[in-house]
Amino acid sequence: MFRTCGSLPVACLCAAGLASAPASAQASAQAFLVASANAAVTILSATAAAQTEDLGGDLGAANVEGEVVVDPAAREAPASARKSPLRPAAYSLAGRKGAAFALTLPGPGDCVLAGPLATIPITGFKVSVGGAAATATPGGLTLDPKGLKDFKVGASLQVAKGLPRSAYIGKFKVTMSFN
Amino acid sequence: MNTRIISLGITVLLGSVAAFGQTTATASANATTAIYVPITVTKTADLSFGDVFAGSTSGTVTVDPAGAATATTGTGVSLGVHAAAPAAYTMTGKDSASFSLTLPANGSVSMTGPGPAIPLTAFTAAVGGGATTAGPTLTAALASGGTQTFKVGATMTIAASATQTQGSYTGSFNVTVTYN
Numbered sequence: 001m002f003r004t005c006g007s008l009p010v011a012c013l014c015a016a017g018l019a020s021a022p023a024s025a026q027a028s029a030q031a032f033l034v035a036s037a038n039a040a041v042t043i044l045s046a047t048a049a050a051q052t053e054d055l056g057g058d059l060g061a062a063n064v065e066g067e068v069v070v071d072p073a074a075r076e077a078p079a080s081a082r083k084s085p086l087r088p089a090a091y092s093l094a095g096r097k098g099a100a101f102a103l104t105l106p107g108p109g110d111c112v113l114a115g116p117l118a119t120i121p122i123t124g125f126k127v128s129v130g131g132a133a134a135t136a137t138p139g140g141l142t143l144d145p146k147g148l149k150d151f152k153v154g155a156s157l158q159v160a161k162g163l164p165r166s167a168y169i170g171k172f173k174v175t176m177s178f179n
Numbered sequence: 180m181n182t183r184i185i186s187l188g189i190t191v192l193l194g195s196v197a198a199f200g201q202t203t204a205t206a207s208a209n210a211t212t213a214i215y216v217p218i219t220v221t222k223t224a225d226l227s228f229g230d231v232f233a234g235s236t237s238g239t240v241t242v243d244p245a246g247a248a249t250a251t252t253g254t255g256v257s258l259g260v261h262a263a264a265p266a267a268y269t270m271t272g273k274d275s276a277s278f279s280l281t282l283p284a285n286g287s288v289s290m291t292g293p294g295p296a297i298p299l300t301a302f303t304a305a306v307g308g309g310a311t312t313a314g315p316t317l318t319a320a321l322a323s324g325g326t327q328t329f330k331v332g333a334t335m336t337i338a339a340s341a342t343q344t345q346g347s348y349t350g351s352f353n354v355t356v357t358y359n
Binding site for chain 1: 217218219220221222224225226227228229230231232240257261266288292294297299333335340343344346348349350351352354355356357358
């Protein structure tokens with residue numbers, strides 16, 4: 001009446017005469033097991049650019065006149081230690097690892113800050129990529145091994161003498177081209 | 180008629196005597212059975228294709244369960260910051276028992292998200308840190324301690340970037356282990 005099985009649970013239980021419905025169900029449950037897993041992916045666009053800071057700030061009550069240079073390579077420092085109270089614009093790029101890209105800065109006359117009674121021309125746009133020295137002609141740019149790169153853009157404000165205190169606003173474009 | 184009745188009575192009597200003669204006999208028999216440990220499988224990591232940049236054409240990304248570099252096809256299809264990784268499992272069961280591992284069939288699993296569904300095909304597995312073996316069914320054995328590990332990879336097919344909307348895509352799949 002007793003038999004020794006060479007195979008495993010299902011066959012053994014049936015051969016021993018335990019093939020009633022509940023026993024069969026139990027045997028099946030022990031004979032195989034299913035494990036579920038998730039699969040996931042994040043599809044990214046070819047490139048993504050985000051502006052994280054505007055160029056500008058508060059010139060305050062100082063009798064500023066002439067050229068005010070905003071150096072994009074200047075490190076953050078207490079306001080009292082800064083040569084200019086203005087900060088550069090900041091951007092972050094994301095894309096393919098090591099992807100080459102080019103930056104095009106505004107040219108002379110491309111940007112003027114407008115106030116209620118006067119304007120402030122902006123010239124001499126420069127960029128600092130990844131903390132490198134400022135340049136008006138960036139080249140040989142690539143995203144880092146993680147596919148990221150930050151850069152800052154500064155310029156020179158031509159502030160006329162006796163400019164009325166007010167808010168002066170303008171826009172400029174920086175173009176990023178990926179090869 | 181009477182003669183037949185008497186003969187039958189004698190026969191019964193002799194049979195009874197014979198039965199009394201075996202009252203001290205002993206017969207032994209062996210009882211054997213085999214107890215097996217239920218097979219179990221537990222997922223320890225999900226299958227991730229990481230970050231992928233869609234290209235100018237459709238393409239594929241293949242995650243290898245044995246640890247080979249993630250492969251891509253298609254113009255411009257490339258990998259992002261977050262790396263891909265195979266699904267991982269642990270098993271327990273009978274020492275050294277042979278088992279079958281059944282992976283999803285082609286066309287049975289896809290990941291869904293903001294754009295066209297991303298089908299998964301060509302599921303593969305690497306058991307115990309061994310070489311990659313193609314599915315959908317493969318045979319392996321538990322180790323002498325009754326444990327085993329395996330990883331599962333697959334290939335996903337994405338459309339060109341103009342069609343494959345960026346965003347997160349997810350899906351789920353089953354693997355089945357059974358004693359042989």
